Amino acid sequence: MDFVISHAFYLRTGFMINITFPDGAVRQYEQGVSALDIAKSISEGLARKVLAAKVNGQVVDASRPITQDGTLQLLTWVDTDGKATMWHSSAHLMAEALEALYPGVKFGYGPSLENGGFFYDVDLDGRQISDEELRKLEAKMAELAKLNSVYVRKDVSKADAIKYFTEKNDPYKLDLLQKLEDGTITFYTQGNFTDLCRGPHIPNTGFIKAVKLTNIAGAYWLGNENNKMLTRIYGITFPSQKELDEYLTLLEEAKKRDHRKLGKELELFAFSEKVGLGLPLWLPKGAMLRERLQNFLQKAQIESGYLPVVTPHIGNKNLYITSGHYEKYGKDSFQAIHTPEEGEEFMLKPMNCPHHCEIYKTSPKSYKDLPVRFAEFGTVYRYEQHGELHGLTRVRGFTQDDAHLFCRPDQVKEEFCKVIDLVLYVFGSLGFENYTAQISLRDKEDRAKYIGSDENWELAEQAIIESAAEKGLKTVVEYGEAAFYGPKLDFMVKDALGRKWQLGTIQVDYNLPERFELEYVGADNKIHRPVMIHRAPFGSLERFIAVLIEHCAGKFPLWLTPTQVKLLPISDKYQAYTEKVAELLKKAEIRAEIDDRSEKIGKKIRDAEVAKVPYMLVLGEKEESDAKVAVRRQAKGDLGAMSVAEFVSLIQDEVTNRKPFE
Structure with a gap:
């Protein structure tokens, strides 16, 4: 069989085209030139490293002819x-x-x-x-x-x-x-x-x-x-x-940090075939961890002017037809739930945003009322095939830290800046220090692909770029990667093993306000459409916790960890003193547990270390007579004797300053 080689014999036309490089430099080349040709014209050493090229936002063979003006990024091993x-x-x-x-x-x-x-x-x-x-x-x-x-x-x-x-x-x-x-x-x-x-x-x-x-x-x-x-x-x-x-070497370390392994060892979560594949069960310690994450973000959101809302786990099928989610998730997802009498059809909620649009519509809005910020920890359900399920990172039921901001076009930049501040606060509190902001913009050559006016797109794209620059973010711009309904900014976080995760997203949406006919009365007394911004610093609690477990190897920040202190009496003789210390810690809102097993103190210490408990208090005759506690720090060893008040102060200082894991 004879095949046509698609570009090896592309004929040069003699026409010149303009190629724009990532640094903004523009150079002219003959039409039909390849990325590899361009690399060779710059340096033979560079050409030997080029694996592929990104032309106008699309990854192509390095030998592919470039036939029109456009952007070019030469891709080497350092590029994703x-x-x-x-x-x-x-x-x-x-x-x-x-x-x-x-x-x-x-x-x-x-x-x-x-x-x-x-x-x-x-x-x-x-x-x-x-x-x-x-x-x-x-x-x-x-x-x-x-x-x-x-x-x-x-x-x-x-x-x-x-x-x-x-x-x-x-x-x-x-x-x-x-x-x-x-x-x-x-x-x-x-x-x-x-x-x-x-x-x-x-x-x-x-x-x-x-x-x-x-x-x-x-x-x-x-x-x-x-x-x-x-x-x-x-x-x-x-x-x-x-x-x-x-x-x-990293792979071996990753096996030790696998969130599925640590989740079981630390008694955080479990799965049951009877409950259903991809539906995690949160055990008491995991539920406490999850609740603290929610409370942490909820407090920050309230301080930033967010309004809490709660929506049901199901919605009428017509709601998701209006939003377009039924077209995307309906056929290949959980099927409709039928009411026995009325003949209504309900769907398990795949997204929270349609519900938030309906909340927005419950009262008329003026330009003075905007922005409105609705926030919810909403559980959603999406069908994932059996082979795609993986611990907490790919599940069928998960909770999003979802917020939807409704604002005027002139408020988009300010709202983006505030959301970036919130995301960076979350990352800093949890020890994520290495991240890049990926800005996804439209392909201006393919206007038919996108909804919304050019004017609004220009405003939104410029707002995202300027917000990221003002906040000093390290950015990568991806042209043509925007969703059809708006540009977005994704935080690509590198964990302790150098793996990249997409955590935290901010996305402009011109589509849902149009579909749901959302309105506000402007200063000109005319009806206008608000801009909608989707925002989720965690993304999903399940996935975020999985990444966090592997990032910190189960050694959570003290303010977050389910058990902050393990009390280790040397023998039953010191049980009463141990319980007295435990009560004092409880009054100081310190989460402590007593290991009252009839085991040697060495084993109790080892078991507490394995359980990743940050602090251990050894209590024996000397500690009781001196009214003190012998303090040990996880992975660091003996910190010496302290009074209970001194130890409480140590814990409270570390918690107040939200120090990440060590």
């Missing part, structure tokens, strides 16, 4: 999109190695992963891959990578694509093809392997210098339990062995 491109290409390399070692293997889906690495779902016709075979597969990948095979993009018709995979007897690719619209289909080939793929990919396999296949699991084809179970092989690659070794 550069890493994602290499890991996607690595999935193709693994597929080539699999085909060489297991003739007849069928291929499903092989993407890169948000938090690093890749996987490929494959059908090995029932064959199991042992650890020894996994190492052989790694070696084959390393061998193929050294061939420096070029990743070549090809355009084919849908009919030719179907013919190709029919001849290969690959039902999974044929299934994917049937779901695609008629028209041009793209293939990528490297070495002896060809795959159905949109791309982009790295220039050649030589960029892949170190390979590690990390795990094997089962996965239903397309996540549907009625489909065949395929073998999912996970892996990760790096441009050097040193970086792989560093990653493997």
